[in-house]
Amino acid sequence: MKISDEEDWIRCSCPLARHTHSKGTDENPSFGVAVNDKGESGFHCFTCRSGRLFDLIHILQFSIGIRVAAIDFYSMAEIFDPDAETTDWTTDGFYKDLYQEEYVPQKKIAAPPEIVEEFPLLEFCPNEEDQVLIENYFIDRGISVEMLHEYDTRMQLGSRYIIFPIIDTDREVYRLHVKILYDKTFFYITPEMMGVPEQEQWGRKDYWYGMQFYDPTRPVHLVESETDVLRLRSLGIDNILGSCGPLNKWKAERITNEVIYSGFDSDPAGSKFTLKAMQFFRGRQVYRLNWDLVQVRWYTKIQKRERIRQAKDAGDLETLDQYNHILAHKVALAETSLDMSHLQYRSAWQ
Numbered sequence: 001m002k003i004s005d006e007e008d009w010i011r012c013s014c015p016l017a018r019h020t021h022s023k024g025t026d027e028n029p030s031f032g033v034a035v036n037d038k039g040e041s042g043f044h045c046f047t048c049r050s051g052r053l054f055d056l057i058h059i060l061q062f063s064i065g066i067r068v069a070a071i072d073f074y075s076m077a078e079i080f081d082p083d084a085e086t087t088d089w090t091t092d093g094f095y096k097d098l099y100q101e102e103y104v105p106q107k108k109i110a111a112p113p114e115i116v117e118e119f120p121l122l123e124f125c126p127n128e129e130d131q132v133l134i135e136n137y138f139i140d141r142g143i144s145v146e147m148l149h150e151y152d153t154r155m156q157l158g159s160r161y162i163i164f165p166i167i168d169t170d171r172e173v174y175r176l177h178v179k180i181l182y183d184k185t186f187f188y189i190t191p192e193m194m195g196v197p198e199q200e201q202w203g204r205k206d207y208w209y210g211m212q213f214y215d216p217t218r219p220v221h222l223v224e225s226e227t228d229v230l231r232l233r234s235l236g237i238d239n240i241l242g243s244c245g246p247l248n249k250w251k252a253e254r255i256t257n258e259v260i261y262s263g264f265d266s267d268p269a270g271s272k273f274t275l276k277a278m279q280f281f282r283g284r285q286v287y288r289l290n291w292d293l294v295q296v297r298w299y300t301k302i303q304k305r306e307r308i309r310q311a312k313d314a315g316d317l318e319t320l321d322q323y324n325h326i327l328a329h330k331v332a333l334a335e336t337s338l339d340m341s342h343l344q345y346r347s348a349w350q
Contacts, residue, residue, distance in 0.1 A: 009034055015060060020048035022268075028184065030269065046269045108204040110172035115194050119154040119163045119176070127157060134162060137181055142318065143230045151210070151230065163189075164226045166244065167212045174204045177226065177244055206250035209242035219259035221289075221314075222247075224273065228263070228314035235320045247273050252280035259285045261330065265313040266292040278333050287330040289314075294322040 014031035018024050030046040033053060041053040125131035134155060135145050154163035160181035165173045176189040191201050208214070210229050221240040223229060229242040243251065243264075260281055264273035274288055292310040296318050299306055317323055 014045045014048060015056075016045065016048055020045075046272065108168075108174065108206075109202040110170075110174055111176060111202045112196075115196070116154075116165065116173045116176070118194075119156050119161075121149075122153045122155055122162075123149045125155060125157075130155065130157070134181060138227075138230070141227065141231065141315065142234055143227065144234045147230045147233045150233075151226075164209060164244075166207045166209055168204075168207070169211055169214065171212055174202065175207055177209070179226070204250075205248065206254050207244070208251060208254065209244045210240055211254075213238065214241060215239050216256045218257070219261060220255065220257040221261045221263050222255070222277065223263040223314050224265055224270065225313070225315065231315045231317060232263075232323070235317065235323055237320075237323060243273070247276045247280070249280065252276075255281070257284070259287075261287050261289050261327075262333065263289040263291070263314050266290060266310070267312060270313070274333070286333045288333055289326050289330055291316065291326060293326050293329055296322075 009032040011029060011032045013026040013029045014021065017026040026045075026047070031043070032045075033043045033056075034041055042051060043053055043056045044050040120126065122131060122134060125134075135148065138148060139145065152165050152167065154165060154176075155161060156163065156178075160183075162179045162181055164177040164179065166175035166177060167173055178187050178189060179185070191197075196202075209226050214220070215238075218239050221232065221237070223232070223240060223242050225244060226242050229240045232240050240263075241255075260277065262274045262277045264270035264277075277286055291313055294311050294317070295308050296311045296316045297306055298309055311317060311322070314323075
């Protein structure tokens with residue numbers, strides 16, 4: 001379980017996974033509970049469903065059983081202003097970007113240079129041992145050191161925190177995205193974490209990783225993470241943007257390209273990103289890139305034995321030929337029929 005440092009979310013594995021996830025488990029925790037002291041609290045799972053916290057309590061009571069004491073605690077704690085508006089957790093059949101409902105100032109405020117510079121550039125890291133450790137981690141994943149430098153990748157000394165600056169077209173840093181080395185944990189550095197007064201908040205809602213290299217006149221690739229961007233760039237492909245968080249209307253408004261390649265992951269969460277792309281970019285040439293058309297090597301954690309599996313995202317690609325094969329088999333979203341079964345509430349919960 002993880003309590004978000006940036007938002008009022010408690011993150012954990014989905015308690016409904018046994019009944020609502022195709023594999024019956026939530027191997028990569030995708031569930032969160034939003035605590036709201038001014039209105040109803042809610043929950044959101046990127047794989048199965050969203051709703052009020054009250055609904056979740058009700059479901060769990062009749063599925064796995066909940067002690068009466070826990071229900072009483074919820075009833076006493078979930079007291080809010082009766083005049084407050086009830087949160088609409090879904091819209092037009094699409095899940096709202098609940099993890100994006102964070103405080104971000106209306107104005108687009110860059111992170112102070114003195115804050116950014118607290119994290120040295122990997123290229124000029126004063127600790128050579130840490131620098132080599134991080135560089136080798138990415139080299140093993142097919143990402144060149146040159147690309148790490150080109151995107152101003154940073155690190156935190158004395159830790160395994162890799163810092164991906166979210167740089168915009170004005171070359172200013174608006175967000176600092178952290179990845180923990182050898183871990184799947186990501187989080188954003190917030191002003192509060194750095195001891196910055198509340199009135200000096202920074203950030204923007206329409207951020208993309210790689211925006212400093214964005215060309216609106218050529219086809220653009222939209223992918224999910226920094227590693228997806230860096231891997232494609234290392235293969236010689238350019239004009240790539242990483243969402244690094246849910247796709248929202250503010251981000252979509254910045255994409256003006258006529259041709260868009262939807263390169264989100266080949267999993268249920270990636271399908272939701274693609275559905276959002278269909279919604280936001282109607283009237284343009286939007287194509288889906290299916291990464292699972294190619295097979296890649298991977299190694300078991302314990303025995304380190306080589307296995308073959310289908311690619312899940314752009315970061316898995318091993319060769320430029322694999323990318324060209326996927327591009328040659330791109331599918332116009334107007335022609336595709338996405339599996340939406342994972343977006344529907346199971347009848348047992350209705």
